[in-house]
Amino acid sequence: MLSGFTPRPLKRLFTANQCWTSFLDAGGLRDIEVEAVTKMLACGTRILGVKEFGCDNPDCQHVKYLTNSCGSRACPSCGKKATDLWTAT
Template sequence: MRLKCASLTNDNWLNYLNKHRETLRTVVIENVTKMLACSSAAFGSKEYRCSHVNCTHHKYIHQTCKSRFCSRCGIKATERWVRKQQHAFPESVSINTLH
């Protein structure tokens, strides 16, 4: 049985993990667990407070998992990689024609 990200929630993952733990590689377990905890207090958080004297506004920003498997963090890593690789390829022009 293949694991699909679209249907992955904490409950689904725990059920899947309990049934298939023996067949899953450690790196898969680690990355799925990280992804599910992404942007939660599990990775720590920073608190930002308003600098005005009488203001009580504050906001917590949770750290991300930084896993390439994560749909949020992985796209950032992919975009960074693409930017680094762009200098290796010559400029090209695409011409689209209709048939």
């Protein structure tokens, strides 16, 4: 089981009281907007996959799981990384 993952505040805003689902049901969104929010909501979850890291020592049982990120500019976490890289150049 993955531990230590805390949903990002923007994710909580979209998922509280089924807000995103209600907004989707109302319609009027472009496909690219739906895709961006869907990626952001999946970021840091098992939906995008998990990498498993273990020790090379056969006697060691330590395993670390890391979830994949979405890489979307619309994601607060991934978008900040991209912005920081852009401003550093």
